[in-house]
Amino acid sequence: MALTLSRLGFGAAPIAGLYTAVDPDTAAAAVDAAWDAGIRYFDTAPHYGLGVSERRLGAALTGRDRDAYVVSTKAGRLLVPDDGGGTDDEASFAVPATHRRVWDLSRDGIRRSFDDSLARLGLDRIDVLYLHDPEERLDEALATALPALAELRSEGAVRAVGAGSKDAAALARLVRTGGLDVVMVAGRYTLLEQPALDDLFPACAAAGTDVVAAGVFNSGLLAAQDPDPGSTYEYGAVPPAVLARARALAAVCAEHGAVLPQAALQFPLRHPLVRSAVVGMRSPDEVRRNAAWLSSPVAPELWAALEKRGLIPAGGASAAAAP
Numbered sequence: 001m002a003l004t005l006s007r008l009g010f011g012a013a014p015i016a017g018l019y020t021a022v023d024p025d026t027a028a029a030a031v032d033a034a035w036d037a038g039i040r041y042f043d044t045a046p047h048y049g050l051g052v053s054e055r056r057l058g059a060a061l062t063g064r065d066r067d068a069y070v071v072s073t074k075a076g077r078l079l080v081p082d083d084g085g086g087t088d089d090e091a092s093f094a095v096p097a098t099h100r101r102v103w104d105l106s107r108d109g110i111r112r113s114f115d116d117s118l119a120r121l122g123l124d125r126i127d128v129l130y131l132h133d134p135e136e137r138l139d140e141a142l143a144t145a146l147p148a149l150a151e152l153r154s155e156g157a158v159r160a161v162g163a164g165s166k167d168a169a170a171l172a173r174l175v176r177t178g179g180l181d182v183v184m185v186a187g188r189y190t191l192l193e194q195p196a197l198d199d200l201f202p203a204c205a206a207a208g209t210d211v212v213a214a215g216v217f218n219s220g221l222l223a224a225q226d227p228d229p230g231s232t233y234e235y236g237a238v239p240p241a242v243l244a245r246a247r248a249l250a251a252v253c254a255e256h257g258a259v260l261p262q263a264a265l266q267f268p269l270r271h272p273l274v275r276s277a278v279v280g281m282r283s284p285d286e287v288r289r290n291a292a293w294l295s296s297p298v299a300p301e302l303w304a305a306l307e308k309r310g311l312i313p314a315g316g317a318s319a320a321a322a323p
Helices: 024-036 052-061 107-121 135-154 168-175 200-207 218-223 240-255 260-266 284-295 300-308
Strands: 008-011 041-043 070-075 077-081 093-096 099-103 128-132 160-165 182-186 210-214 274-280
Touching (some): 008 284, 052 070, 107 135, 160 168, 182 200, 218 240, 240 260, 240 300, 260 284
Parallel strands (some): 008 274, 041 070, 070 128, 210 274
């Protein structure tokens, strides 16, 4: 992929009120803080807050040099007006339920999603267009959605195309078509677990497909310096065995002068296939904290200790790529 991605990417789901409401001024300030921290890759989706994320991100980026940053969004779900009222409880976004999501992986659906996103963002182009969560609709994705993405790329409407999912096996199947520039794998290549190494990463290496790592904190568990039973894993309660593993990781980090989220953010970027780690951020403080964790390299001995204790795979990443 010819695009340059900042090593830390701004995930714009939280500024659309993921779990708790975020006011527009705080959302804009978070994007400003990301820019000040050197972040130049911003990721969003129609799914995030029923379009609120795209509108807020686009507004916050207005006026900046368009060639200085990369924006990605996603296709696969159309937003259809709905006056049912209430809030967007279906996807845990604290925004009014003004629309409903409708899956559409047809050629027309993908193109309509792209056009709608461009309008909401208010930008002159979208750099990367991902197929969003296609794991339950792989046959349709292969038959119509991927060709539609490729068509948009060939027309110059987007510069790169890909797919984003937490299902590493589904992404590997899509990568093997040879038509993807990049994949966004969520929660499947983290300090806690690395199933992407089994099938997805070899497929990406063979196809020349880049990787963006998302969900690097496993939906919150690894963001805590001292994980506890109230931590979130896979957007729910953390199982005891998973909590024990996270605590073991935190203990080794502490032995080497690091904190768990610092190591969790840096770990995926050690792999040569991973171009960026995208982290959801809702406030300037969260942005600055994540940027500080990334800019303070952990001791090399930490990785060796984690390997020795069987907490990360031996030789599973390239130390040469470490920050």
